[in-house]
Amino acid sequence: MTHPARHRRRPAARVAAAAAALALVAPLAACGSGGDGGTPTINLYYAPEQNLQKVVDTCNAEAGGRYKIAYRVLPRQADDQRVQMVRRLAARDTGMDVLGLDVTWTQEFASANWIREWTGQDKAEAEQGTLAGPLDTARYQGKLYAAPKHTNVQLLWYRSDLAQQPPKTWDEMISAAQQLKRDGKPYQVLTMGAQYEGLVVLYNTLAESAGGKILSDDGKRAVMDAGTVKALDQLRKLATSGVTSPSFSNATEDPVRLEFQSGAGAFQVNWPFVYPAMQEASPELAKTVKWARVPGIDADTPSRVTIGGINMAVSAYSTHPAESFEAARCIRDARNQRFSAVNDGVPPTIEKVYDDPEMDKAYPMKETILEELKEPAVRPLTPAYQSISTVMSAILSPPSQIRPEQTADELRDAISDALQSKGVLP
Amino acid sequence: MSTNVTPGGAKAAADEAGRAGRHAAVPAQRTGRRTAKAPLSENKRAERRLGWLLCAPAALVMVAVTAYPIIYSVWLSLQRFDLRFPDQREFVGLDNYATVLTNEFWWTAFGVTALITVVTVAVELVLGMGLALIMHRTLVGRGIVRTAALIPYGIVTVVAAFSWRYAWTPGTGYLANLFGEGAPLTERASSLAIIMLAEIWKTTPFMALLLMAGLALVPEDLLKAASTDGATAWQRFTKVMLPVMKPAILVALLFRTLDAFRVFDNIFVLTAGGNETSSVSMLAYNNLIRGLNLGIGSTMSVLIFLAVAVIAFVFVKLFGTAAPGSDDGERR
Numbered sequence: 001m002t003h004p005a006r007h008r009r010r011p012a013a014r015v016a017a018a019a020a021a022l023a024l025v026a027p028l029a030a031c032g033s034g035g036d037g038g039t040p041t042i043n044l045y046y047a048p049e050q051n052l053q054k055v056v057d058t059c060n061a062e063a064g065g066r067y068k069i070a071y072r073v074l075p076r077q078a079d080d081q082r083v084q085m086v087r088r089l090a091a092r093d094t095g096m097d098v099l100g101l102d103v104t105w106t107q108e109f110a111s112a113n114w115i116r117e118w119t120g121q122d123k124a125e126a127e128q129g130t131l132a133g134p135l136d137t138a139r140y141q142g143k144l145y146a147a148p149k150h151t152n153v154q155l156l157w158y159r160s161d162l163a164q165q166p167p168k169t170w171d172e173m174i175s176a177a178q179q180l181k182r183d184g185k186p187y188q189v190l191t192m193g194a195q196y197e198g199l200v201v202l203y204n205t206l207a208e209s210a211g212g213k214i215l216s217d218d219g220k221r222a223v224m225d226a227g228t229v230k231a232l233d234q235l236r237k238l239a240t241s242g243v244t245s246p247s248f249s250n251a252t253e254d255p256v257r258l259e260f261q262s263g264a265g266a267f268q269v270n271w272p273f274v275y276p277a278m279q280e281a282s283p284e285l286a287k288t289v290k291w292a293r294v295p296g297i298d299a300d301t302p303s304r305v306t307i308g309g310i311n312m313a314v315s316a317y318s319t320h321p322a323e324s325f326e327a328a329r330c331i332r333d334a335r336n337q338r339f340s341a342v343n344d345g346v347p348p349t350i351e352k353v354y355d356d357p358e359m360d361k362a363y364p365m366k367e368t369i370l371e372e373l374k375e376p377a378v379r380p381l382t383p384a385y386q387s388i389s390t391v392m393s394a395i396l397s398p399p400s401q402i403r404p405e406q407t408a409d410e411l412r413d414a415i416s417d418a419l420q421s422k423g424v425l426p
Numbered sequence: 427m428s429t430n431v432t433p434g435g436a437k438a439a440a441d442e443a444g445r446a447g448r449h450a451a452v453p454a455q456r457t458g459r460r461t462a463k464a465p466l467s468e469n470k471r472a473e474r475r476l477g478w479l480l481c482a483p484a485a486l487v488m489v490a491v492t493a494y495p496i497i498y499s500v501w502l503s504l505q506r507f508d509l510r511f512p513d514q515r516e517f518v519g520l521d522n523y524a525t526v527l528t529n530e531f532w533w534t535a536f537g538v539t540a541l542i543t544v545v546t547v548a549v550e551l552v553l554g555m556g557l558a559l560i561m562h563r564t565l566v567g568r569g570i571v572r573t574a575a576l577i578p579y580g581i582v583t584v585v586a587a588f589s590w591r592y593a594w595t596p597g598t599g600y601l602a603n604l605f606g607e608g609a610p611l612t613e614r615a616s617s618l619a620i621i622m623l624a625e626i627w628k629t630t631p632f633m634a635l636l637l638m639a640g641l642a643l644v645p646e647d648l649l650k651a652a653s654t655d656g657a658t659a660w661q662r663f664t665k666v667m668l669p670v671m672k673p674a675i676l677v678a679l680l681f682r683t684l685d686a687f688r689v690f691d692n693i694f695v696l697t698a699g700g701n702e703t704s705s706v707s708m709l710a711y712n713n714l715i716r717g718l719n720l721g722i723g724s725t726m727s728v729l730i731f732l733a734v735a736v737i738a739f740v741f742v743k744l745f746g747t748a749a750p751g752s753d754d755g756e757r758r
Binding site: 079082083084087090108111113114118195247249250383384387390396417421422423424425426 | 514526531607
């Protein structure tokens with residue numbers, strides 16, 4: 001390029017640069033003026049849920065201009081959701097107000113001082129009529145840090161044409177499956193055994209059903225008592241009994257559902273989402289499928305089943321806390337929980353919602369769900385849960401190689417390390 | 427990936443910058459230079475000061491973007507610092523190093539990283555040399571051959587890794603059932619093989635490019651003389667081409683080794699570290715970003731930094747690899 005050419009271009013370049021600078025600044029200016037004066041915008045960060053926008057619209061209409069909720073959709077994967085929120089909260093981002101937290105994250109966020117305590121009227125409303133299990137997941141050190149929006153619990157789905165009665169215990173289920181195998185019928189016991197949260201959920205269900213404790217009640221110590229050893233033995237038995245699917249050690253929720261739908265399984269332990277999916281994909285099979293409480297360890301003690309779900313929390317860095325609490329309360333109130341249960345299939349946390357006749361159609365299995373929810377198994381309540389879950393799934397995988405006593409010792413050491421921030425995550 | 431600079435490219439860029447600088451400086455400083463010829467220490471000092479002043483912005487930027495994060499992570503690695511327990515932050519000395527260096531997960535990951543580094547670099551060297559010879563000797567469609575060979579290197583790693591993942595997943599992929607039933611990405615040995623394959627596929631063209639630059643250094647006369655003396659093709663390759671190319675080969679190996687040691691994206695997408703396929707970078711990410719444990723995570727980052735420094739030291743000091751920008755054969 002020659003010099004004269006450069007000279008000639010300069011004025012044009014300057015104009016362009018000035019225009020670009022203006023274009024960059026203009027939206028910022030617009031933002032600044034709109035933020036404080038008018039209606040505050042409450043940014044709701046929540047996992048994708050098909051009809052949540054309708055709930056948000058309802059709440060916005062009711063707010064009558066006091067605030068306006070904007071639904072910001074988080075990534076689909078739980079891990080990605082957590083990483084996004086954690087990264088922004090660690091940077092004290094004021095752009096997040098109401099957060100949809102997985103039940104296992106509430107203690108972590110509370111301990112890191114990222115979310116606000118629920119007090120006074122807000123607290124009273126969040127606790128009123130809410131099932132005890134989900135409410136436990138929202139507490140940290142005796143204080144309430146979130147309001148449960150929905151919960152979830154796994155059920156046993158079985159083929160009534162292959163088994164007349166649902167098995168009461170895992171051993172009973174395994175021998176029933178072995179008998180079916182000998183008779184040349186579909187026999188598989190299908191559930192999640194891959195190295196991920198799903199395996200920890202399965203183990204937690206077994207451990208709590210056996211009366212075992214993974215953590216001490218204050219959440220500060222690893223326990224791993226006789227009950228948890230028994231659960232390890234049960235998990236190994238299941239994995240080596242020859243009745244699981246060949247891909248058991250790599251199975252996650254949806255592949256398990258598909259395998260059952262393809263007709264290979266006699267029993268499936270999975271979340272309620274499999275029910276509508278099955279109605280749609282294989283209605284013939286669906287007619288023979290019934291549900292029951294997840295089997296227990298021994299016949300006289302009913303099982304305790306791990307609960308999932310989402311809690312609503314308010315960011316510590318929110319600039320509109322009062323409105324945020326109000327918005328969170330609205331999104332999880334009884335009427336909206338019913339709407340979400342019917343339209344999005346997420347089980348409510350407020351007990352009286354289950355009485356609504358509309359629920360019968362969406363949740364024919366609502367009695368069983370409610371029964372399990374009243375005596376639930378909660379995953380270890382500690383801020384270090386994420387680390388504990390990661391090391392547990394690594395040590396438990398593959399389940400066929402568990403050696404109960406030794407694995408329990410390994411788990412105890414790894415969980416202790418994780419609680420003291422000493423653990424290394426795989 | 428971003429640190430890959432061909433030695434020729436870096437040198438050319440430096441030369442060009444030098445020339446441009448000189449052109450710009452000459453008219454302005456001509457008078458200054460003339461007077462500087464007199465042995466006036468005052469003037470010399472002023473000039474040196476000016477030199478420092480001119481360097482300062484660049485040096486400050488370097489400190490801000492490189493030195494500060496490194497020093498800060500060393501500082502973090504000496505603390506118990508977990509974002510989830512903000513009240514329990516304390517200075518723990520070298521405890522974190524003891525924790526990491528006695529941990530089984532760390533050494534498994536280290537082994538995986540070392541294996542991937544050694545295997546991929548060795549295979550890439552052989553394949554890259556072959557590809558370089560082909561590209562160097564191609565007479566017809568030289569441009570097309572070179573462009574085609576470079577395509578894998580041009581594709582974004584994460585995107586390529588996703589297509590590898592789908593290819594090896596039963597149901598979506600055409601490669602999954604190549605070796606019988608089953609999901610190859612769910613077992614350790616086959617996952618590692620696939621990760622290495624993806625790495626080799628991606629970076630062989632880059633290796634070939636570096637080696638082709640080395641091939642250009644081999645004088646035709648030397649090859650002709652050797653062949654007149656009766657040397658076979660293999661002898662010409664091992665006795666003439668390889669020794670002349672040695673600096674280029676070592677630079678290529680240095681770059682690829684450093685790069686391979688930091689392997690992350692292929693593993694992240696293909697297995698996410700399942701079945702003990704985590705590399706050290708993956709492990710540092712898991713502990714730092716997902717585990718929120720700044721102490722342990724920073725310790726790992728510092729250890730990775732040290733490992734990379736050792737690799738570079740071995741190459742530069744022991745093998746006499748010329749650092750990019752310096753003349754061939756000159757040691758630094």
